[in-house]
Amino acid sequence: MSDATGVIHDIGYQRYTGPRLGRRQVFGALYLHGVRTVFGLGRSAKAKIFPWLVVSVVTVVAAGVTAVRSQIGEVVMTYAQFADAMSWLVIFFAAVAAPELVSRDLRSGVLPLYFSRPLPRGDYALSKLLALVTALWLLLGGPQLVMFLGAAFTTNRGVRGVWDELLDLLPGLLYAGLWAVVFASIALLVASLTGKRAFAAGGIVAVFLMTTPVVGVLSILPSATVNELAFLASPPTLVGGVGTWALGDALTQGQGGGMPIGDFGPVYAAVAVLLVAGCVSLLLLRYRKVAAR
Amino acid sequence: MTLLATESLTKTYGGRVTALADLTVSVEPGIIGLVGANGAGKSTLIKILLGLLPPTSGRVQVLGLDPTTDPAAVRARVGYMPEHDALPPDLSAAELVTHLGRISGLPRTVARERASEALRHVGLHEERHRAVGGYSTGMKQRVKLAQALVHDPDLLLLDEPTNGLDPAGRDAMLALIHRIGTEFGISVVVCSHLLGEVERICDTLVAIDGGRLLRADRVSAMTTATDVLAVEVSEGTEELAARLAALDLPVTRDGRLLLVPLADDATYDQILGAVAELDLPLHRLDQRRHRVAELFAAREPSHV
Numbered sequence: 001m002s003d004a005t006g007v008i009h010d011i012g013y014q015r016y017t018g019p020r021l022g023r024r025q026v027f028g029a030l031y032l033h034g035v036r037t038v039f040g041l042g043r044s045a046k047a048k049i050f051p052w053l054v055v056s057v058v059t060v061v062a063a064g065v066t067a068v069r070s071q072i073g074e075v076v077m078t079y080a081q082f083a084d085a086m087s088w089l090v091i092f093f094a095a096v097a098a099p100e101l102v103s104r105d106l107r108s109g110v111l112p113l114y115f116s117r118p119l120p121r122g123d124y125a126l127s128k129l130l131a132l133v134t135a136l137w138l139l140l141g142g143p144q145l146v147m148f149l150g151a152a153f154t155t156n157r158g159v160r161g162v163w164d165e166l167l168d169l170l171p172g173l174l175y176a177g178l179w180a181v182v183f184a185s186i187a188l189l190v191a192s193l194t195g196k197r198a199f200a201a202g203g204i205v206a207v208f209l210m211t212t213p214v215v216g217v218l219s220i221l222p223s224a225t226v227n228e229l230a231f232l233a234s235p236p237t238l239v240g241g242v243g244t245w246a247l248g249d250a251l252t253q254g255q256g257g258g259m260p261i262g263d264f265g266p267v268y269a270a271v272a273v274l275l276v277a278g279c280v281s282l283l284l285l286r287y288r289k290v291a292a293r
Numbered sequence: 294m295t296l297l298a299t300e301s302l303t304k305t306y307g308g309r310v311t312a313l314a315d316l317t318v319s320v321e322p323g324i325i326g327l328v329g330a331n332g333a334g335k336s337t338l339i340k341i342l343l344g345l346l347p348p349t350s351g352r353v354q355v356l357g358l359d360p361t362t363d364p365a366a367v368r369a370r371v372g373y374m375p376e377h378d379a380l381p382p383d384l385s386a387a388e389l390v391t392h393l394g395r396i397s398g399l400p401r402t403v404a405r406e407r408a409s410e411a412l413r414h415v416g417l418h419e420e421r422h423r424a425v426g427g428y429s430t431g432m433k434q435r436v437k438l439a440q441a442l443v444h445d446p447d448l449l450l451l452d453e454p455t456n457g458l459d460p461a462g463r464d465a466m467l468a469l470i471h472r473i474g475t476e477f478g479i480s481v482v483v484c485s486h487l488l489g490e491v492e493r494i495c496d497t498l499v500a501i502d503g504g505r506l507l508r509a510d511r512v513s514a515m516t517t518a519t520d521v522l523a524v525e526v527s528e529g530t531e532e533l534a535a536r537l538a539a540l541d542l543p544v545t546r547d548g549r550l551l552l553v554p555l556a557d558d559a560t561y562d563q564i565l566g567a568v569a570e571l572d573l574p575l576h577r578l579d580q581r582r583h584r585v586a587e588l589f590a591a592r593e594p595s596h597v
Binding site for chain 2: 014015019021022023026042104105109110115116
């Protein structure tokens with residue numbers, strides 16, 4: 001080449017003939033973007049403060065529990081109980097993360113840019129939901145992993161001890177998954193209704209806060225059946241009820257038998273499934289409407 | 294190849310509000326101006342073309358595809374620039390356009406490359422790494438155009454691209470759209486309520502009003518047929534008008550001007566001959582292109 005002096009040529013517009021990815025990869029890209037958004041990755045320093053504050057709190061608690069256990073040799077909290085103990089932190093985390101995921105997009109009007117692309121409108125909502133579920137599950141599951149590692153390295157029963165510990169961990173992780181699914185679907189549905197992040201966060205906390213007194217009232221009514229079904233009325237106690245039924249000891253150990261749900265365990269499970277299914281359907285309906293606007 | 298085609302396309306909202314009524318139009322690739330007043334049905338038409346709204350009845354084709362049955366295939370080949378604000382303020386233009394490129398199915402590295410290319414083509418350089426919230430209206434419009442361009446579409450749908458721009462910004466945006474339509478080889482549909490603006494850059498105009506088609510034709514076809522000669526003489530306008538009328542030229546008065554439809558080159562000679570015979574001081578004689586706006590106005594015997 002004779003031209004070595006570094007002249008920049010305008011090569012004009014280039015057509016693109018390379019590969020175009022399919023629906024799965026696009027869904028994956030949007031999902032990963034969502035998970036990163038929740039933890040403030042790729043965003044301003046301000047957006048990172050709250051998520052990482054919560055992450056550090058749950059990690060410190062988990063480390064503390066592990067330390068106490070290794071010192072006095074007593075299980076302060078089972079893995080599943082850890083999720084219960086952190087429930088309020090999870091609620092606040094979801095109340096900040098869900099508006100971050102969907103309300104911001106509603107507010108800025110960026111949705112037409114998404115929906116004018118090949119992405120089916122349901123995929124947008126589902127990828128955001130999956131991102132929030134993942135984030136909440138990581139928030140609860142990560143510290144459990146810390147507890148597990150602590151216990152596994154300090155066990156004095158060798159491989160057998162590690163194996164037992166693992167069998168304890170798995171229900172804990174499943175239970176964390178239940179928390180994540182229930183909380184994420186409620187929080188995302190509420191957040192998708194408004195473009196104002198403060199309103200959305202308030203709304204999410206309100207759903208969890210306002211339903212708690214209902215449980216209180218129902219559980220002191222003079223009817224054993226109503227009392228045993230009372231915990232259906234609020235999402236956190238609903239999840240607790242399902243856990244009490246499904247996990248038994250792993251959750252209720254040292255708590256005097258856990259929640260008095262009687263024989264209604266399957267009802268709790270069914271209601272939880274219906275609640276999640278209802279929230280997801282409403283979320284999809286909501287985005288059908290938004291997309292056509 | 295037909296770029297867009299609709300057949301008796303009708304859209305009513307809730308059975309009462311009619312946005313589009315029996316719209317049948319077919320346009321070839323190029324730069325197409327879609328003009329009409331606010332509420333004429335332009336945005337509804339665009340949403341149907343994108344497959345975001347189902348039509349109430351009638352058929353529609355975009356690039357030979359049917360957006361009602363295969364919206365994803367249509368949207369993969371179409372870029373859309375919405376009318377309203379559509380940019381999250383805390384992202385940089387480069388991040389946003391890259392992200393949207395990936396949503397269009399570009400692989401990660403390709404999306405990044407094409408995003409900076411698209412932003413360069415619309416004239417955003419170093420500032421593309423700053424947060425969009427601090428951009429001027431003109432820069433935001435350019436980002437919206439760049440995101441429509443990032444996945445190399447075959448058709449761009451631009452909804453009021455000059456909205457909110459100052460005159461210089463309008464000219465720059467129109468020049469850019471013209472360049473995309475001619476040099477990039479991408480067909481463009483420009484929606485606007487300002488006819489004078491789009492007629493400068495379009496080769497086809499589609500005018501709709503109240504959801505009905507007023508007229509759709511190539512701009513050249515609209516203007517050539519109706520060119521007129523404007524004659525101005527310093528004095529004796531009446532005599533000249535009488536003389537031209539005697540020559541069987543359908544002359545009309547427009548203030549101090551006489552307007553004569555240009556049939557062929559002989560019309561020039563006839564007029565010059567008449568002026569010379571009457572020995573009048575000819576002030577000017579020039580060909581006046583009808584502005585397209587007049588073609589859409591109600592056709593009544595104007596300015597007598």
